[in-house]
Amino acid sequence: MTATFLDLTTVRNIGIMAHIDAGKTTTAERILYFTGVSHRIGEVHDGNTALDWTDQERKRGITITSAATTCHWRGHTINLIDTPGHVDFTIEVERCLRVLDGAVAVFDGVAGVEPQSETVWRQADRYGVPRVCFVNKLDRAGADLGRCVDMIAGRLGAVPLVLQLPIGAESGFTGVVDLVEERALVWTDGGEPDVRPVPPGLAAEARQGRARLVETLAEHDEAIMQLYVDGAEPPAERLHEAIRRLTVASAATPVLCGSAYKNKGVQPLLDAIARYLPSPLDAGGPRAASDREPLSALAFKIMTDRHLGRLTFVRIYSGRLETGAPVLNSVKNGKERIGKIYRVHANSREEIASAGAGDIVAVMGLKQTTTGETLCDPAHPVVLESMDFPSPVIEVAIEPRSKGDQEKLAAAIQRLAEEDPSFQVHADPETGQTVIGGMGELHLEVLTARMKDDHGVDANVGRPRVAYRETIRRAASKVEVTYRKQNGGKGQFAKVQISIEPIEEHYEFVNEVTGGRVPRHFVPSVDAGCQEAMRTGPLAGHEMTGVRVTLLDGDHHPVDSSELAFKIAGSLAFKEAVRRGSPALLEPVMAVEVTTPAEHMGAVIGDLNARRGRVEDTRPQGGAEVVRALVPLAEMFGYVGHLRGATSGRAVYTMQFDSYAEVPPGVAAQAT
């Protein structure tokens, strides 16, 4: 077992992102092969890749969970995360982006920039993740690097730095011209490329390509601009430095090309990852990326391993993580102990004694830590910025198809909720049914499918419904209730007087009783009774929010009073007060952001208005228009399909919970 000490300048924590089928997995497999991690090339269509290793992934030939692996290239350590491309799994992409320092965006050279590449690109924009582009599949008929580059600029609003030209096309695609070094790289046997002079037939095109590259760099980089103004031909080394500066600053994006499947173009891509993408030292944060600093690390993924149990994936930002060491979960303010530490390679893993700043490892033994939480040195607490996981706003009731599966279903739900922080579960207070909540219809559909595929539980689900809330519109003061019961022996007696008033959200309890009329130890029981009553509102049984309760007065009996009696009295008083407080129904309102090509903007806005939406603003972004609106969730069912249809799949949207608002009277009648 080894402890690892890394020279951080040589570490690259990167992800590969793309539209489905662009060739992410194939590219990642080639990276593993050429860096010597795997000795044999796995093919997606043979179902034997090293990275897509879960059963369904092999069966379906797609990537669902992101696998992490480490490889080495020319003195660099590359921690590689293969992320899924399906829209259903964006939460996976999101949590990877949070901890990555850089990414490779793979495009299909025939299809160009596809909708999912747009979505992921914008997510990477949001997290400020620098990228290099790899235009793949140049061996296919119809592949066109130039068109793809235009789309990268036009649709994604990026500044492409084209570093290569293809040599030949389709089955005659043999290699690339390296515009920076002014040479040709030709692959003859699937191994290392032959380095040759630029073919005479491509010399003019190569000169133009290099001139364009220098011009673009000069526009954005001071040092190259100086050389440009002086009329000097910049040497390759100066260009590499400028490309790195602009890439790390996310001001421009290098574009490379090749055919992963035919083993062409992968080594230069690895060179570009090492040369241009940032190291952990380039990433900002509250502490310097150094082993000598106190520990700070972010848990970004929980996975249940068939053999090892619960594994927590952790990105270390500073300090060292040691086997057996106590650490603080600064979000929960709880102590955890680091069990075994693993460096992960797809489905196999190597146990290590410790790991340092900049590293990504899997840890066994963490009990309470969930996604997005910080682990740190107990003597130097710090909370790192978490990821955004909006609270679930959609629910469905779920039950096992066969009664005997009840326990299995509960276990499956618990496992899935541990892995996915945006998925929650509770029991319906009225029906006793199990209700699962998530971020959208698709999200819940995928989770239900996984219960069957991964955990063997067939479940019936109800129709998706909005998670409504109830509240009060006005205060009700001095509501008095006496609870009295006499049956045989000991009686029950409690008297309380409360006031309630509306507040912004949640629930507050204030005790203003002085003297011994309500003995101190019964006050929490009154609170508990009110909280219990909050769980079922008077209008339609939805959970209540936005109420402050003040306990004003009451009375007790020296023998007959009990905690139960005060709890019941509290609950009854609360219900009566709410009746007087003009109860109202609240619905979740979502902050919706639609990114659409300009030609569809009118239709998108009209449709949002028709959904009771309020458009907040619009702005241009990277060749598209972004519309921001507040829309009741109840009107957003089926929006994914509607938007896809209305814009030929070219608009994308994100939606997250904004606030609760009162349901208008006409609509409320249907909701209750």
Ligand SMILES: Nc1nc2c(ncn2[C@@H]2O[C@H](COP(=O)(O)OP(=O)(O)OP(=O)(O)O)[C@@H](O)[C@H]2O)c(=O)[nH]1
């Ligand atoms: N002709 C050609 N086919 C390729 C190339 N790269 C990948 N493919 C094929 O394209 C298909 C999709 O490749 P994947 O690597 O699975 O794509 P992915 O982007 O990882 O897809 P998901 O894992 O489903 O998100 C497979 O059949 C590959 O063999 C290439 O350079 N040329």
